[in-house]
Amino acid sequence: MAITAIIAIAVILCSLTVLFYRRYVKKAFDSIDRVLDGVLARNTELSLEAAADSRLSKLTHKAIKIMQMNVLDISQTTQEKEIIQSFISDMSHQMKTPLSGVAMYTDLLLEGRMTETERQEFLSRIKTGTEKLQWMMDSLVKMSRLEVGAVELSPVAAGIKQTISDSISAVYGAAAKRNISLQTAYFEDMALLHDRKWTGEAITNILENAVKYSPSDGEIKISVEALPIYTKISVTDYGVGIAPDEWNSIFKRFYRGRNAQGVAGAGLGLYLASLIFQKQGGYILVESKPGKYTTFSMFLQNCKK
Amino acid sequence: MAVLKTESLKKYYGKDPNTVKALDGVDLEIQEGEFVAVVGTSGSGKSTLLHMLGGLDTPTDGKVIVGGKDISGMTDEQLTIFRRRNVGFVFQNYNLVPILNVYENIVLPIELDGNTVDKGFVENIIETLGLAEKKTNLPNNLSGGQQQRVAIARALATKPSILLADEPTGNLDSKTSQDVLGVLKMTSTRFHQTMVMITHNEQIAQLADRVIRIEDGKIFAAKGR
Structure with a gap:
């Protein structure tokens, strides 16, 4: 039961x-x-x-x-399209000025009625215009290749001293012309993760900027300092300076600082430099007192011990 | 797609006539993957804004929409779960658990959500943040910069889509700040995170895609990229 x-x-x-x-x-x-x-x-x-x-x-x-x-993913694709569009319109705008200059002086030369001094003057202006166009073309090609990822940066452990001194030699001539001295504080060489060719290019851009905005007979200081994760490469000039509210903007494409009016440039150098650093896991910071000094600090990752 | 959005967000403290308007009608849109710095003096309402975005506090009026979801109407329990799965926080004073070692601190939020730890991912983060040799250390044996890196690792470990940082370098000297900031930027880029960072320091703000300025509870100038 x-x-x-x-x-x-x-x-x-x-x-x-x-x-x-x-x-x-x-x-x-x-x-x-x-x-x-x-x-x-x-x-x-x-x-x-x-x-x-x-x-x-x-x-x-x-x-x-x-x-x-x-x-x-979808919105990124749309965004990229917009970036390309704005890029093209920015670019054509930037090229218009030197191009129309070249066209105008060529027309004047073709008309032919002028003194020899005038002729020389026009020719040298055409030369400046074409040089500027050439430089812009070069930068644009580099930039677009970096942006679309056509060139892959290959950061490898390599001594940073060589890279920095290559960049210093690249701007040495321009600095010497205006009697600007480049002073590098002594540092121990160390291995940092970086792509030598492109990093050299970026440091050169920063140095060129420093030379451009330095007063004649001035000096530029370069120093290197290791932090726990990154190593900092600093370039200081004692030129016009940049106001704090512009610090975020100066690395943007085609942005020209308020203090940069009257100095030749296209707003590409800093953008390209910061793009290069970003592509290899580094970054650039600026600090400045207008009228006193400007320091650009470039950060590269230390090699893992 | 705007991953974070606020609509006329208000937060008032106290009663009339002594109300303090910490936030007074903030409209904000932050895109997926964007790195936004919120700059303002102390008392401007920037921390209140961050707390609202992360569901740490409820608004007096207005909406906070995260990933298309209005979180201003959620219950406390829902908010807790929402935060655990979507948001990583980094605070000025690190907020590490003193009796847990570095590794235990980092995996704590994963274990709180009852998930198994994605060991490869966590190891990757620890390696990236230079903490590999410190895994078994207790927080009080670490420098400020190291402690903040542990806090960043902890915030990243749950793979949140949004990272909120409140004065992450506020307690650090300027060199360590630059170091920690770089790490924060690098990891948020690598793991495709949206990041909102509060700071009063222009030097820290310059790495952001966009700087939003807040004063007396209102956004007064937003500079686009």
């Missing part, structure tokens, strides 16, 4: 368990199904279930993340 009762209870319990389990599984699958339907319908309002502390909520949360990643 007792045995029959136990068996009956056991059977009932088993069937109940099976029943409940079936319902649970069905419910879970239904919920998963709903979540997936939401993903398919690109519905980001799966919110209710994502904010509870349950298995399903975690799943929903992940589904939403996947969806957001897709949305992000």
